[in-house]
Amino acid sequence: MKAAIFEEVGKPLVISDITLGDMGPHEVRVRTAAVGLCHSDLHYIDGTVAQPMPVVLGHEVAGVVEAVGAHVTRMKPGDHVVGCLSVFCGTCEHCIGGNLVNCSNQSVRYLPGQAQRITREGVHVNQGFNLGAFAEEMLVHENALVKVRDDMPLDRAALIGCGVLTGTGSVIRTAKVPPGSTVAVIGCGGVGLSAVMGARLAGALRIIAIDILDSKLELAREFGATDVINGRDGDSVQKVIEMTRGGVNYAFECIGAKRTAEQAFEMLATGGTVTLMGVMPPEMMIEFSGRDLFYRQKKILGCFMGSNQFPTDIPRLCDFYMDGRLPLDQMISKRIRLDQINEGFEDLKAGNVARSVVTFDI
Template sequence: MSRRVAAAVLNRAPGELEVEELVIDDPGPDEVLVRVEYAGLCHSDLHEIDGTFETMVPIVLGHEVVGEVVEVGEAVVGFEPGDRVVTCLSMFCGTCAYCLDGRQTLCANRARLQQERPRPRLTNTRGQAVRPTAGIGGFAEMTLVHQNGLVVVPADLRPATASVLGCAVTTGMGAVLHKARVRPGQRVAVVGLGGVGFAALQAARLAGASQVIGIDVVPEKLRQALQFGATDVVDARDGDAVAAVRGLSDGGVHHAFEAVGSGTTVSQAFAMLRPGGTATVMGMIPDGHRIDLRGAELFLEEKRLQGSFMGSNHFKVDIPMYAELNRMGVLQLDDLVTAEFDLSTINEGFKALASGEEIRVVARIGGR
């Protein structure tokens, strides 16, 4: 039995989200119907709204969701009505060469799992199909997700915190722990202190980095970075940030993490490295951006530049672990959420996100 739900729909891009009524389909064999409590607002959503990245409208954005299972398909295993779950857009098939090699974020069948099904997940009152972003579409009262895009989390986990586990936290933590594999005693720089950057900063501290340098242009975020465990901060407005980092780190860091999504900041992250260092790109860089590197640094100094999609995660293991570390007080994930809005005011939430003043912004969809 299909259901009617309120959803924030992007009908034109650039544009704003419009709250309207949609019809959501029944779960297929491998799908789970989830009642959304909270959804995180991500810069990737913002880039589709403002036209930075191309999109297909109409679309329901939002891929960082926490909610309660309402109904499961006949082939679903490990989920029951009443479970609290978190979504992650890096759905995986478990059978392709990448999945079998342990690299599920590169799953060859992710797009099929996200979008291919006999009927549209969502339709509007005109009978037009509405695409749920990444097969999730979290800015709606309910979402229909493949079982390999969900993980059960503790029922007592703060829902606003849970809503950012599936992207911001997973991306930042995973880039440090899975992709770069920071070792105790190494020096680390994090360029860009949003939700992803602050997660990376905490992961570096957790990994035993002897120095963690936070770089941003917002004074309040630099102050907060020290509370999250940074040993040093650099205000990129005050001159040469690369020179400042190299000066603080005795000639350069072992690892630099870029969380802005700009060719310029990727170039800076690479330039902050000491010989043998690695720069890891977490941000979404538009194709037109230029990245300037000194070629000799690649072969004479053996520096590396690499990417990490969604923290190169294993989210069904990672997310429960991060939740437990937060419960233990080892991580400060509750403090990542600095602003909350409702579905009806979600456009104001995106303005807050675009301002750069907030760490992470979330929307209460049906939150208690």
């Protein structure tokens, strides 16, 4: 079967034939239906984050179950499923405490380079994110998947597995935004647009979207933003403070850059909370005012994958979409084939798309 393999930093992915290993008792084989191109993949491709190579990346994925291991009971062949990179064991201290994204069991959530499920001409190929979704099929642990309703379109379901789950979760689960709040979202890619949707679902009174591309700001309005600011048109922090008469209650940084993280903190009102969810280089240091932390009681939260509990969150988000309250149709800018994946990443780097989705004939 075909897969797109990342072999060298800064170089195009290579379309090659791969072979999946034998299925373990808690594993599931999935026929890939759709996989989104996410900035997290791009961070590995451009070398921002290290990853053993060669590797099959891809993690924002939905598909159809082909076969299940002997001990798998929660899904069966033919079920529609969404994958999530925050695979969990369900028994460690974090999982029992409800923090599935912090699962520490490395026998389930393999560290990069440890999963031994993929080969190419007999040679080991790494499995990115414990999923390896840039392929026609995947072999994954059952706790990396959740069954979804059969009438949920799988290309839109794929988006929920990462970008939508992260953005909405950052608002609802991480920051716990209450109704009537004022919110600012910096960066209107897939995750930022999802944070806008999350703020709308949470009942935020005012949602200010900030980006440097007018096309993305137009999308943000469609997704629920009440106000937009182009970051190239002056001081965004000052504009937010003026618009809200003192700053927002909640700010969300969706880019992973030092300056935008600091801006998100600066635009907070007294007692406000900033949530940082953009992927940042390991060496990046961010500066905040100690005076603001102490006297103005501003708060800083880190957010990984929307602090999700994806076995329940993803089916609920599918229900929101089917009920017309999650406008995912507008998020898909392009549907492409696997052999067009490199062009898709060029579009992502240029900021031309909210999401491109690789779709497969199934």
